[in-house]
Amino acid sequence: MRTKIRPITIIGSLIMSLALVNTDIADAAEVADLWPGKIVVAHRGASGYLPEHTLESKAMAYAMGAQYLEQDVVMSKDEQLIVIHDTSLDRTTDVAEKFPGRSRADGRHYVIDFTMDELLTLNVTEGFSLQDDQPEQNYPRRFPMGKSTFKLHTLAQEIEMIQGMNYSTGRDVGIYPEIKSPGFHRQEGKDISKAIIAELKRYGYTSKADKVYVQTFEFDELKRVHDELLPAAGIELKLVQLIESSDEWMLTTEGIAEIARYADGLGPEKGSIINSESSPDNLLISNVVSEAHSHGLQVHPYTFRLDEGHIPVYARSFEHMLELFFINANVDGVFTDFPDKAVNYLKSR
Ligand code: G3P
Numbered sequence: 524m525r526t527k528i529r530p531i532t533i534i535g536s537l538i539m540s541l542a543l544v545n546t547d548i549a550d551a552a553e554v555a556d557l558w559p560g561k562i563v564v565a566h567r568g569a570s571g572y573l574p575e576h577t578l579e580s581k582a583m584a585y586a587m588g589a590q591y592l593e594q595d596v597v598m599s600k601d602e603q604l605i606v607i608h609d610t611s612l613d614r615t616t617d618v619a620e621k622f623p624g625r626s627r628a629d630g631r632h633y634v635i636d637f638t639m640d641e642l643l644t645l646n647v648t649e650g651f652s653l654q655d656d657q658p659e660q661n662y663p664r665r666f667p668m669g670k671s672t673f674k675l676h677t678l679a680q681e682i683e684m685i686q687g688m689n690y691s692t693g694r695d696v697g698i699y700p701e702i703k704s705p706g707f708h709r710q711e712g713k714d715i716s717k718a719i720i721a722e723l724k725r726y727g728y729t730s731k732a733d734k735v736y737v738q739t740f741e742f743d744e745l746k747r748v749h750d751e752l753l754p755a756a757g758i759e760l761k762l763v764q765l766i767e768s769s770d771e772w773m774l775t776t777e778g779i780a781e782i783a784r785y786a787d788g789l790g791p792e793k794g795s796i797i798n799s800e801s802s803p804d805n806l807l808i809s810n811v812v813s814e815a816h817s818h819g820l821q822v823h824p825y826t827f828r829l830d831e832g833h834i835p836v837y838a839r840s841f842e843h844m845l846e847l848f849f850i851n852a853n854v855d856g857v858f859t860d861f862p863d864k865a866v867n868y869l870k871s872r
């Protein structure tokens with residue numbers, strides 16, 4: 524017998540669905556109440572599920588309850604601020620196919636050699652590298668390479684989408700832009716840091732109370748942002764010094780004290796916090812978090828992934844890894860490709 528669907532049932536279902544959506548969004552916001560000071564940063568969006576730095580991956584991360592969404596920012600030939608991780612296009616787009624002959628001597632196609640109009644003709648895909656001239660997906664269990672249609676976008680477009688969702692949901696999700704390779708941009712005659720600061724000001728990010736952290740790996744550049752660019756723009760923003768494991772001096776007592784003179788936080792590689800040589804019986808936690816905290820610096824290590832081979836041997840699971848970092852090591856936030864898992868961990872603990 525066919526079930527008769529009554530309009531009232533459909534309307535009821537719709538209302539229930541909307542209630543569920545609203546409830547989920549409210550629940551997501553509760554993470555901040557449950558864990559004041561602890562944040563989940565969606566690394567390149569929900570990049571464990573959709574191609575990194577697409578607007579789709581950002582919308583998904585937003586819906587998953589991340590408190591901050593990350594943007595890596597690179598400049599185009601016509602000085603548009605593009606959200607993309609690499610200064611080159613080869614790992615995440617079909618540029619080699621679309622623009623043969625436009626690579627540099629190293630074989631790469633650089634964002635800075637293309638105009639926005641040209642960049643918009645490219646399709647974005649899950650990251651890949653060439654093995655014997657054949658493209659091979661870097662994370663095989665993630666979104667299939669080359670499927671569907673995704674595009675590059677600007678920092679402004681992403682901020683407008685996040686601010687628009689903040690308006691429509693009542694949440695206050697933040698942004699976490701990274702100034703990518705400022706030295707490289709300078710060599711190419713472009714001041715990417717100045718352009719990013721101007722864009723943030725244009726979109727209303729003007730004080731340390733605003734939901735934005737500006738990050739970069741280059742020590743001198745973050746100092747320049749603090750000492751010159753922000754005062755010149757008449758604004759203040761929270762600044763995070765990214766640290767590669769090889770930048771050992773930044774992780775010393777003196778280095779952390781120096782960084783504290785101009786930054787609000789550290790973004791170290793997670794092995795600098797819990798040594799990857801640790802075992803389940805012997806967890807080697809460094810002094811970085813306690814020293815940073817003693818200077819009032821927050822600590823947001825990167826990058827938490829649950830793909831095969833990315834959970835350290837000292838952790839039983841992705842959630843256990845989060846437990847060790849959030850609780851044992853007392854970090855203030857994590858960059859993760861799987862923001863739903865980190866949000867759920869914090870909500871359920
Ligand atoms: O910005 C934090 C983290 O994203 C740093 O690594 O290379 O993914 O930008 P990367």
Ligand code: CA
Nearest residue numbers: 593594595701
């Ligand atoms: Ca980054």
